[in-house]
Every structure is written in C-alpha cells, then in structure tokens.
Amino acid sequence: xxxxxxxxxxxxxxxxxxxxxxxxxxxxxxxxxxxxxxxxxxxxxxxxxxxxxxxxxxxxxxxxxxxxxxxxxxxxxxxxxxxxxxxxxxxxxxxxxxxxxxxxxxxxxxxxxxxxxxxxxxxxxxxxxxxxxxxxxxxxxxxxxxxxxxxxxxxxxxxxxxxxxxxxxxxxxxxxxxxxxxxxxxxxxxxxxxxxxxxxxxxxxxxxxxxxxxxxxxxxxxxxxxxxxxxxxxxxxxxxxxxxxxxxxxxxxxxxxxxxxxxxxxxxxxxxxxxxxxxxxxxxxxxxxxxxxxxxxxxxxxxxxxxxxxxxxxxxxxxxxx
Numbered sequence: 001x002x003x004x005x006x007x008x009x010x011x012x013x014x015x016x017x018x019x020x021x022x023x024x025x026x027x028x029x030x031x032x033x034x035x036x037x038x039x040x041x042x043x044x045x046x047x048x049x050x051x052x053x054x055x056x057x058x059x060x061x062x063x064x065x066x067x068x069x070x071x072x073x074x075x076x077x078x079x080x081x082x083x084x085x086x087x088x089x090x091x092x093x094x095x096x097x098x099x100x101x102x103x104x105x106x107x108x109x110x111x112x113x114x115x116x117x118x119x120x121x122x123x124x125x126x127x128x129x130x131x132x133x134x135x136x137x138x139x140x141x142x143x144x145x146x147x148x149x150x151x152x153x154x155x156x157x158x159x160x161x162x163x164x165x166x167x168x169x170x171x172x173x174x175x176x177x178x179x180x181x182x183x184x185x186x187x188x189x190x191x192x193x194x195x196x197x198x199x200x201x202x203x204x205x206x207x208x209x210x211x212x213x214x215x216x217x218x219x220x221x222x223x224x225x226x227x228x229x230x231x232x233x234x235x236x237x238x239x240x241x242x243x244x245x246x247x248x249x250x251x252x253x254x255x256x257x258x259x260x261x262x263x264x265x266x267x268x269x270x271x272x273x274x275x276x277x278x279x280x281x282x283x284x285x286x287x288x289x290x291x292x293x294x295x296x297x298x299x300x301x302x303x304x305x306x307x308x309x310x311x312x313x314x315x316x317x318x319x320x321x322x
Contacts, residue, residue: 122205
C-alpha cells in the first residue's frame with residue numbers, strides 16, 4: 001500500500017532502439033523499487049513506434065508515448081515532461097536512460113527524503129556505476145573552460161556540484177516551472193543535461209549528488225546505436241554551450257583550441273586524463289575539421305537569429321505532441 005506522504009514521481013525514459021536494455025531497466029524498476037508513488041512514461045523516439053508497442057504488451061502499467069519521427073534527446077525528454085505534467089501532475093520528474101538498472105530497493109525513497117529536507121535543492125543525481133560496480137559518474141564542475149567530473153564520492157556524501165549526468169536526473173517540479181524544459185537546440189544529443197543543471201543553478205537552485213544511491217549504467221550504449229554519430233553534433237552543441245556558460249577568454253580557448261584538438265586527436269582510454277601519451281591522431285581528421293567548420297557557421301547563423309543568448313529557457317519550443 002502506498003504511503004500518503006509519498007510525493008508523486010514521473011519517471012521519464014526516452015528510448016531509441018535498444019529494447020533488451022529497456023526491458024531490463026523496467027524489470028529492475030518494478031522488482032526492486034520499494035517506493036510506490038511513481039508512474040513510468042516511455043517515450044519511443046525511434047520514429048517507428050515498434051518499441052513502444054512491444055513494451056506496452058509486456059508492461060501494462062507503463063505509459064507509452066510515440067514520437068512520429070526521431071526528435072533527439074532534448075525534445076524527447078520535453079515530450080515526456082509535458083505529457084506527464086498534464087496527465088499526472090508530479091512533484092518530481094526523473095529523467096532516466098533506458099540502459100540503467102537498479103539494485104537498491106530504497107533508492108527513490110532515499111533521494112526524495114533528501115530533497116524534501118532541503119527546499120533549495122532543485123536537481124539530484126546519484127552515483128552511476130558500471131555493471132561491475134566501478135564508479136562511472138557522479139557529476140562534476142565547470143572549471144574555467146573545462147567540464148570536469150568527480151573522481152570519487154563516498155557512500156554518505158551529499159555533494160554540491162555544477163552538473164550531473166542526464167542518465168539519471170531527479171528534478172523538482174519547481175525547477176521546470178521556473179526555467180522550463182531542456183534546450184531543444186541541443187538535439188539530437190550532448191550537453192543538454194549540463195546546460196540544464198547550470199541554468200537551474202543560475203536561477204537559485206542547488207545541484208546535488210548523493211553517493212549512497214548507486215545505479216548501474218551501460219555507458220554510451222544509446223550513442224553507440226545511433227545510425228550516424230558524427231562529431232558535428234558534439235561541435236555545434238559544445239559551441240552553443242560555451243557561448244552561454246563561459247566567459248569570453250574561456251570561450252575562445254574551448255572553441256578555438258580545445259575543439260580543434262578534439263577533431264584531430266582521440267583519447268586511447270576515455271577514462272584516463274587528457275595527456276599526450278593518451279592521445280592518437282584520428283583517421284578521419286579531415287572530415288572532422290569540416291564538421292567543426294560547419295559547426296562554426298551553424299553557430300554564427302543561430303547567433304544572427306538571436307537564439308543562443310537566452311539562459312532562462314524562454315526560447316524552448318513546445319513541440320511536444322505525442
């Protein structure tokens with residue numbers, strides 16, 4: 001039986017093309033979670049609707065939303081937020097990747113208790129781990145031009161951070177009411193989560209990460225399965241993000257020094273530091289430089305239209321019809 005004091009949580013799961021991982025995620029949610037006052041919304045962004053229909057047959061209590069075409073992460077998350085607001089009016093929105101898995105029964109109860117204790121917390125993250133329980137991500141900071149992440153977090157640590165990973169974002173409704181949804185110009189993917197956290201922080205909300213809740217995340221599975229994961233999206237979103245959140249000197253360094261190095265070099269080990277010995281020249285460096293140049297032009301075009309200067313989400317388009 002549900003406790004009357006439990007806050008309503010809308011769990012929004014965008015999905016693209018990985019039905020097996022999604023089923024694993026949903027099974028763990030149903031079997032493990034002790035907290036009962038939640039409703040799951042799976043937003044099928046495949047553009048075909050097959051995944052949504054398959055999930056509905058197996059999970060009758062899951063609400064299915066089908067995008068008529070592939071919209072990308074930001075737009076799809078906004079679809080879920082808008083639909084759940086009208087249908088369920090939740091106190092919290094949990095943005096959740098379809099390649100996550102739960103193994104702690106009180107994970108949601110624990111986080112809601114922490115959020116209710118401090119009304120200034122707007123967004124809560126957790127300790128994302130690999131399947132072998134090694135730490136993957138628990139948020140991080142914006143340090144001058146660099147977006148860093150925590151190297152470790154203790155079991156009892158509740159840390160102030162600048163950003164958390166979009167694979168797991170527990171958001172108070174007050175944040176959505178004040179700053180709106182995710183910036184849809186970050187579609188199809190990348191940096192929409194970091195941008196959202198910084199916009200929330202700039203509007204007076206705390207961003208917290210709690211090490212006592214761990215969630216398994218099969219990192220990069222969603223991006224790995226994209227049909228055309230080109231660096232152009234990385235470049236155009238990074239430039240937009242940098243213009244919005246960095247001062248001029250840090251913007252110049254990140255956009256005109258760091259990004260060209262990304263086009264030319266690739267890290268041998270993604271988890272290791274950015275050092276010469278951990279870099280190798282990309283085979284596709286010429287095409288990458290073309291993508292970067294196109295991203296520069298795209299930014300100038302968007303800037304001329306005045307759509308890269310708003311930090312409060314007022315230019316977020318409401319295109320979210322099922």
